[in-house]
Amino acid sequence: HGITGYDFPEIVQNSGRVLSEELGLKGKSQFVNKIVSAVQARMLGIGSTPSEIENVEIALTNCRSVGLKWGKSSARIFPVHSYRIQRRAFATT
Secondary structure, eight states, rough: OOGGGGGGGHHHGGGGHHHHHOOOTTOHHHHHHHHHHHHHHHHTTTOOOOOOOOOEEEEEETEEEEEOOOOOOOOOOOOOOOOOOOOOOOOOO
């Protein structure tokens, strides 16, 4: 059996109790805490920068909105699970 990113939420639940119960890491709470902290960091995307998005398509919907479409980005350790779009105002002359 292997551990995937989908298992991480269960691992960090209840301060890593599953590590103590299933893997027998009882009495080593400092070690368990380090594992739980590392897993939480990976869940938050800390530690790897995803590749740039590719094949960006922009469609003007109307004068106040646009449609965006792009190819998947990938990260070294875990798949990208969300994107953040920022809107910026440009000064008109």
